[in-house]
Amino acid sequence: MSSLSARALRSVATVAAGGLVLARSSPEVARQRRPTDPDPGDPGDAAAALVAEEVLHGAAGAATHAADLEVTTVTDTTVALTWTTYGGAVRTPYGPARPAVAAPETVLLGPADAGPPPVVHHDDRPRGVHHVVIGGLEPGREYRFECRSGPLRATASLVATRRPGSPELTGRFRTLDAPTGPRLARIAITNDTHIGKRVRATGVPDAPERQLAGLVADARAAGADALVVNGDCTDANTPAQVERFRRIMNGAGRLGRDWFAVRGNHDNHPQGRPGRRRRGGAGEPIPDHFGAHFTARQRHFTGAAGPVRILGVDTSLPHLEGGHIGEAQFAAIGAELAADPERPTVVFGHHPVTSCAGASNIGGPGFILPRAQSLRLQRMLAGAPGALAMFAGHTHRTRRGGADIGGVDYCERGAAFGHPVGWTMLDIRAGGYLVSFHRTADPGCLELSARTRWSVFGMGPEYLLGGLADRNYLVRRPIG
CATH class of the missing domain: 3.60.21.10 (Metallo-dependent phosphatases)
Incomplete structure (x- = not known):
């Protein structure tokens, strides 16, 4: 594929904007974008709170948040979770961007029918881009999960990951059958x-x-x-x-x-x-x-x-x-x-x-x-x-x-x-x-x-x- 043309840029913008309107107008998304008094002990409420903006102000005063959550890979026995810890927005020659800032990472994950998910991964080594692969899962089973950068819950950012029922929005995924x-x-x-x-x-x-x-x-x-x-x-x-x-x-x-x-x-x-x-x-x-x-x-x-x-x-x-x-x-x-x-x-x-x-x-x-x-x-x-x-x-x-x-x-x-x-x-x-x-x-x-x-x-x-x-x-x- 060659570099994106002006027509391609307009096409992507149209698709993204249209999808964003649909996603934000969805009752499911609207409910999860405005969670009311979630119970931190209830995994369902925790999933709903995934999209609530959680902001931490660092020493430099720039807003930091964990975003771009993706359930990248799901097989019969593994899941791969990816997200990024971002600092404040900056402008670059190729458009607005957010630089990644280093933070520790934690993943909570467990069967959906077994209560609040436990911590299955924690790494204190700070990094900006987080990619965690969890193995040993059961084929054809539903799991709950949560990803964190320090105290911040990672949230979905893309239209593709904020559609009703998407695992990044619900905090649930099902492994494939074997x-x-x-x-x-x-x-x-x-x-x-x-x-x-x-x-x-x-x-x-x-x-x-x-x-x-x-x-x-x-x-x-x-x-x-x-x-x-x-x-x-x-x-x-x-x-x-x-x-x-x-x-x-x-x-x-x-x-x-x-x-x-x-x-x-x-x-x-x-x-x-x-x-x-x-x-x-x-x-x-x-x-x-x-x-x-x-x-x-x-x-x-x-x-x-x-x-x-x-x-x-x-x-x-x-x-x-x-x-x-x-x-x-x-x-x-x-x-x-x-x-x-x-x-x-x-x-x-x-x-x-x-x-x-x-x-x-x-x-x-x-x-x-x-x-x-x-x-x-x-x-x-x-x-x-x-x-x-x-x-x-x-x-x-x-x-x-x-x-x-x-x-x-x-x-x-x-x-x-x-x-x-x-x-x-x-x-x-x-x-x-x-x-x-x-x-x-x-x-x-x-x-x-x-x-x-x-x-x-x-x-x-x-x-x-x-x-x-x-x-x-x-x-x-x-x-x-």
């Missing part, structure tokens, strides 16, 4: 790493490189059998950027066995000129520096994670911001699927392909794969019983869509660079698969994410984060 059957593969997924991009919001020249290195370490530690980077690996298609990307990714193991890279539109940009793009797909010849290390233009690739086939599709053309799949690649994909249609298969392509993705992304239908090509690809995948899901990047957002044809799962995943900075684990079992989004947990990466949270005048996260059910979900189906 996937059944023996494990077949664990595939880590990320996209839009944009190696080489310089973002003044971070103040760190090599922010994308640091974030990718942290992500690779997390995916390896989580036991992923393979890691797929789904496009926009580089920001501007220079030899140096491609080489830096590959050097960092080699930390995941061997290319073609332990990790794979799909081409994105930025990997086709005129060398070093990421802003030079057209929708028409015509222009001067562009050297293929990405193809010198990876798959040539408009060629698919296949790999494996255990018995699961990894199918990478090149949906990009030079000078084209939207998607494209040529005739030769369609024929090759069809032959690959026809050779073993029952084999469990996960498909990766940088551009989203469904009509709902085209209608809902800020770039419009021209930003994704053209409709005729999209329907053709969906028919091919629907005709292969082993095709499980197709994952996309490009929009930088986390959103689970719906197929126009067939029952394959189509999903856009959040970016490795920017906000919220993370990756997805696809845990495939014989009885189905579990999808979960994970923040890159390295403290430096969390700090960089907190800085980019204020880009697009603080409205970017409204578009990018997605809902809890977009980030984490379970699909039951026989596989194998």
